[in-house]
Amino acid sequence: MEEDKEVERKYKETIQEIEKRMKEGRLKPGDRLPSIRQLSKELQCSVNTVIKAYDELEKMHRIYSVPKSGYFMVGSNQSKSPSSLEKIDFSAAGPDLSQMPYRDFQHCMNQAIERYKEEMFHYSEPLGLASLRKQLSKQLQDVQVFAPPERICVVSGSQQALDLLLSIPFPNGKEEICTEQPTHPSFIQSLTNRKLLVHGIERTKNGIDWNYLEKIFQEKDTKLFYTVSRFQNPTGYSYTNDEKKKIVELAQKYDVYIIEDDYMGDLDTTRKADPMYAYDPSGRVIYTKSFSKVLLPGLRLGVAVLPEALLDSFANAKFAADVHTPVITQGALEIYLQSGMYQAHIEKLRQQYKHKGILLRDAYEKYLPKEASFTSGDSGFYSTIELPKRIKGKQLVDYLFHKYVLVQDAATMYLPTYRQENRIRLSVSQVNDKNIPIGIEKISQAIQELLVKKW
Numbered sequence: 173m174e175e176d177k178e179v180e181r182k183y184k185e186t187i188q189e190i191e192k193r194m195k196e197g198r199l200k201p202g203d204r205l206p207s208i209r210q211l212s213k214e215l216q217c218s219v220n221t222v223i224k225a226y227d228e229l230e231k232m233h234r235i236y237s238v239p240k241s242g243y244f245m246v247g248s249n250q251s252k253s254p255s256s257l258e259k260i261d262f263s264a265a266g267p268d269l270s271q272m273p274y275r276d277f278q279h280c281m282n283q284a285i286e287r288y289k290e291e292m293f294h295y296s297e298p299l300g301l302a303s304l305r306k307q308l309s310k311q312l313q314d315v316q317v318f319a320p321p322e323r324i325c326v327v328s329g330s331q332q333a334l335d336l337l338l339s340i341p342f343p344n345g346k347e348e349i350c351t352e353q354p355t356h357p358s359f360i361q362s363l364t365n366r367k368l369l370v371h372g373i374e375r376t377k378n379g380i381d382w383n384y385l386e387k388i389f390q391e392k393d394t395k396l397f398y399t400v401s402r403f404q405n406p407t408g409y410s411y412t413n414d415e416k417k418k419i420v421e422l423a424q425k426y427d428v429y430i431i432e433d434d435y436m437g438d439l440d441t442t443r444k445a446d447p448m449y450a451y452d453p454s455g456r457v458i459y460t461k462s463f464s465k466v467l468l469p470g471l472r473l474g475v476a477v478l479p480e481a482l483l484d485s486f487a488n489a490k491f492a493a494d495v496h497t498p499v500i501t502q503g504a505l506e507i508y509l510q511s512g513m514y515q516a517h518i519e520k521l522r523q524q525y526k527h528k529g530i531l532l533r534d535a536y537e538k539y540l541p542k543e544a545s546f547t548s549g550d551s552g553f554y555s556t557i558e559l560p561k562r563i564k565g566k567q568l569v570d571y572l573f574h575k576y577v578l579v580q581d582a583a584t585m586y587l588p589t590y591r592q593e594n595r596i597r598l599s600v601s602q603v604n605d606k607n608i609p610i611g612i613e614k615i616s617q618a619i620q621e622l623l624v625k626k627w
């Protein structure tokens with residue numbers, strides 16, 4: 173009994189000590205905490221006491237753990253500059269690690285195992301758990317997508333929906349695909365695998381060429397137009413409401429379907445922004461959404477909202493692909509949505525990405541040499557740099573690698589006939605705030621160095 177009290181006292185003291193260090197500024201946002209062993213020695217307590225204290229601080233979202241790296245303070249570090257060996261990683265396209273609700277989701281997973289244990293003894297429905305689809309129907313209303321649960325399909329990542337939609341016949345009986353250029357590289361991979369005839373249309377800061385889009389819709393055997401309406405991957409661009417309306421009108425006029433990939437629609441801070449889906453009375457817009465950027469990509473959870481006419485063939489294709497998305501992760505998402513945790517999490521993320529977007533734009537404007545230009549949107553999740561023609565993206569990627577800055581060559585984000593070799597893609601998602609300007613300055617310097625280099 174006495175022993176238990178002593179353990180409890182030590183554990184509380186350990187938490188208080190960490191909190192004191194935070195208050196005094198000895199531990200700042202982004203800092204690594206002392207290792208468990210180091211702190212147990214310093215405070216003369218057991219390793220288990222420190223583990224328990226860190227666990228509690230993690231539950232309170234004051235700190236977070238990174239496997240094999242240790243524990244870190246939540247938030248961005250504004251005051252320190254990176255050590256010469258610290259990588260600045262603009263190439264990672266996953267969500268911000270420090271903002272992921274691991275603990276909350278863990279509780280939802282545990283509850284889901286309890287709630288859905290019976291369901292695991294047999295196969296479930298191809299289009300997803302009825303109770304989750306009901307929740308999703310409510311949640312989608314927040315982004316102006318009004319659809320009954322019967323037309324909502326849970327998929328194993330939204331990429332699965334994109335791939336399956338390419339495989340099934342559509343009521344318009346057409347076969348060719350139209351896609352923005354550049355675009356989401358996994359969609360290009362699906363097109364390549366299926367050997368489909370594809371027409372590209374350039375997406376620029378001025379939107380798209382309306383005459384050319386109409387020509388593709390009118391003169392080609394266009395089955396569908398694939399578009400990422402907000403925070404496009406890789407350009408970061410979003411369409412205005414008027415542009416979205418116009419695309420939907422053209423699709424209706426020429427009997428073309430639209431896949432509206434709204435993978436990050438939740439992060440939009442423009443209150444009046446609607447998805448294309450909202451302008452589509454004819455049922456030609458197929459709406460897809462991902463939980464990978466705002467939750468955890470490893471969950472493989474996405475959604476497709478389908479027109480009535482496609483429901484059966486899509487359900488058959490989904491059944492043939494993987495029978496259904498795993499029940500436990502579906503159940504956990506349902507509980508996460510139902511409890512209001514998702515909404516609270518999204519509101520935090522929205523502001524955070526908006527802030528990152530501003531830092532990125534300011535840094536581009538300050539540092540990028542006049543020979544280069546950038547594309548970006550409100551969130552900064554994705555953006556691209558167009559390099560002077562003589563510098564290839566691949567070359568800059570390799571050059572920056574040795575300076576501990578990681579970026580991605582955007583060449584794979586183009587169809588072969590539209591391929592541009594002088595673009596790189598950046599994501600600020602896993603870069604902390606203070607490193608955004610530092611990283612952009614380094615990239616800008618590297619561009620200048622390569623420009624004057626003799627080959």
Ligand SMILES: Cc1ncc(COP(=O)(O)O)c(C=O)c1O
Nearest residue numbers: 329330331356405435462464474
């Ligand atoms: C535009 C776009 N759509 C869809 C996806 C795929 O998301 P998911 O992980 O849900 O398959 C991504 C992933 O990066 C993406 O960039």
